[in-house]
Amino acid sequence: MKTNHILLIAVICILVGIPARQMAGGHPFGTGGGIALGQDCPNNIIQNWSFINGAVQGAMPSPGATSNWTAAYRSPDVHIVDGCGDPAYIGMWGNRVVGEAIQQTLATPFIPGGTYSISFCARWIQNPVRPYPPQFEFRASNVPLTSPQDPNGVLIGVSLPVTSADWVTPVTIPNWTNTTGTSFLILTISSTNQSSAEHGDSTSYGHIDRICVQQCTPGIDSIRTLTMTVCDNSGCVTLAPDGTTLPSQSGVQIAGGFRFVLCEGGSVALSFTLPSSLNCSPSGMMIPVMFSSVLAGWNTTGFSSPPTNFFNPQLPVSIPVFPDQPIYVFLGMTVCIPEGISPGSCDGTALVSYQYGGGLAKLGGSLQQQPMEMAVLVNILPSEPISVERNHYKTWRVEPLPFNAKVNVQDQFMRDSLRLVGIEFLSNPVKKIHPPDTFNIVKPNDHLTWYRAVGRNTLLTVGYVNQFESTAVSIDSVKYLLVPTQKRPHTPPDSLDHYKAYRIKNPKTFRGPITLNDQFDIHYGLPELIDSLKPVYFLTPALKNMELPMLYDSV
Numbered sequence: 001m002k003t004n005h006i007l008l009i010a011v012i013c014i015l016v017g018i019p020a021r022q023m024a025g026g027h028p029f030g031t032g033g034g035i036a037l038g039q040d041c042p043n044n045i046i047q048n049w050s051f052i053n054g055a056v057q058g059a060m061p062s063p064g065a066t067s068n069w070t071a072a073y074r075s076p077d078v079h080i081v082d083g084c085g086d087p088a089y090i091g092m093w094g095n096r097v098v099g100e101a102i103q104q105t106l107a108t109p110f111i112p113g114g115t116y117s118i119s120f121c122a123r124w125i126q127n128p129v130r131p132y133p134p135q136f137e138f139r140a141s142n143v144p145l146t147s148p149q150d151p152n153g154v155l156i157g158v159s160l161p162v163t164s165a166d167w168v169t170p171v172t173i174p175n176w177t178n179t180t181g182t183s184f185l186i187l188t189i190s191s192t193n194q195s196s197a198e199h200g201d202s203t204s205y206g207h208i209d210r211i212c213v214q215q216c217t218p219g220i221d222s223i224r225t226l227t228m229t230v231c232d233n234s235g236c237v238t239l240a241p242d243g244t245t246l247p248s249q250s251g252v253q254i255a256g257g258f259r260f261v262l263c264e265g266g267s268v269a270l271s272f273t274l275p276s277s278l279n280c281s282p283s284g285m286m287i288p289v290m291f292s293s294v295l296a297g298w299n300t301t302g303f304s305s306p307p308t309n310f311f312n313p314q315l316p317v318s319i320p321v322f323p324d325q326p327i328y329v330f331l332g333m334t335v336c337i338p339e340g341i342s343p344g345s346c347d348g349t350a351l352v353s354y355q356y357g358g359g360l361a362k363l364g365g366s367l368q369q370q371p372m373e374m375a376v377l378v379n380i381l382p383s384e385p386i387s388v389e390r391n392h393y394k395t396w397r398v399e400p401l402p403f404n405a406k407v408n409v410q411d412q413f414m415r416d417s418l419r420l421v422g423i424e425f426l427s428n429p430v431k432k433i434h435p436p437d438t439f440n441i442v443k444p445n446d447h448l449t450w451y452r453a454v455g456r457n458t459l460l461t462v463g464y465v466n467q468f469e470s471t472a473v474s475i476d477s478v479k480y481l482l483v484p485t486q487k488r489p490h491t492p493p494d495s496l497d498h499y500k501a502y503r504i505k506n507p508k509t510f511r512g513p514i515t516l517n518d519q520f521d522i523h524y525g526l527p528e529l530i531d532s533l534k535p536v537y538f539l540t541p542a543l544k545n546m547e548l549p550m551l552y553d554s555v
Helices: 519-524
Strands: 004-007 070-073 077-079 089-094 101-110 115-124 135-141 154-158 168-177 184-192 204-216 219-224 236-239 256-261 266-273 277-281 286-290 296-299 317-321 327-331 333-336 344-357 372-380 392-410 415-434 437-439 447-454 457-465 470-485 498-504 510-518 528-533 537-544
Touching: 089 101, 115 135, 115 154, 135 168, 135 204, 154 168, 154 184, 168 204, 184 204, 256 317, 266 327, 277 372, 286 372, 317 327, 392 447, 415 470, 415 519, 447 498, 470 537, 510 519
Parallel strands: 004 372, 089 184
Antiparallel strands: 070 101, 077 089, 089 204, 101 184, 115 168, 115 204, 135 154, 135 184, 219 256, 236 333, 256 327, 266 317, 266 344, 277 286, 277 344, 286 333, 296 327, 344 372, 392 415, 392 537, 415 437, 415 447, 415 510, 447 470, 457 470, 470 498, 498 537, 510 528
16 A cells, blocks of 8 residues: 655635735646647657647658658658648658658657557548548557558557548547557657558548647646645635635635546546544644535536536545546545634645556556645635725716616625626715815725616615614615726725615705815816705625625625
């Protein structure tokens, strides 16, 4: 039994007012060993995979040439225009008994027991008298091959027919495991098809480019750090496997995880031994950590995508794996910060055991269990003071702009689906003078855009107290959704909620002489004097689409 010691760090702190950012990593492997157009081929054992280095137009061996490649037999063509994402590519004709081929002496040979995935770009150059679409054959050897029937070649695989005149990517052949017990230094690639007739009309001509040959190594790699940032007043915070936190604190979070590969496919059985608490220093306190059915998941698309399958890390789980298809496993957790804890670091350990099952002929065909130790570290930072100062706002009608969107909104009254149909107002922070009081602008970057909204009717009576009055009003329907807005050249607003604007029934005008002076008034050098006011809308803080940071009722 082999034990891997891996440090999986969880830095868990949430700073109020810092926007949430989900950081993600990953590897550009496609499923089935293929590559996507324009992507690289990590750990490719082929040199000059795209033929672009040293490319000279023409038939090989002269004048046509490209670095690291030679003509194995006959005269394959080097082209330097209209390749698969790059200018250069190779053209070859052939069938099962005649044709052309290229070869490369490998810097890294095919090793005994090694499993290799192969993918490339290809297209068919069609000819009315040659009905067979091309296929591409890969062979390994230790001497140069001289024909399609050369007995010194060991067949790696043959692609399916390429039936498109446009570039097809990826074209793949089944994974090949070198079971011969011999290393091979030479790779030969030839054009072939379904015919064994020695006649020109029975051959096919095709183009090939971007040849990717990777050795598949089963196991875990790409360990991904589990990171959260919590403050000493955060309470209980859950980090979901997709890197988001609940409840609404914001910060920098990264769901932990790792990447599995089984070259021949099969299954991976996972079991976790998880800590229930972490030891903190310098306080000496213990903080509880919890795991549940929503706190682990996996996908086949990479760390930049959220998990699509979830499981309970407290129970064993078996994950099916296709040949050479990476499985990305994510892990989150819940951390509870006790009241009065001192800032510092907390640590503990977890153990992950995994077993490979099925499709493991080259590994002896048996289950393999490899425990993996994980260290968990939690950093607790001091909380930042929350500003209780708020702006007053002056609202300007703008030239109406059409808009069409549907959003889900939750406020203290209800959850509602709103249809936004236009932009009608902009609110600026404003200095308000109501003798003897003066209220200055405290957050000059905070602006709000008013979107005309259509939602369900609401008949409620609400009471409120402000500087002018203490009263109760009836509201009957939502009319606007106010959205935090960056107005150039200002920076984005900080800790500013969305708002639902409800229409007030039968609003009453009252006298209240005030002076307003906002950014536009300052620009024109003339404050605005107001001698009466009418409360037309009642505004409630709201969450839109459950977006982070979820400020809800913070202002």
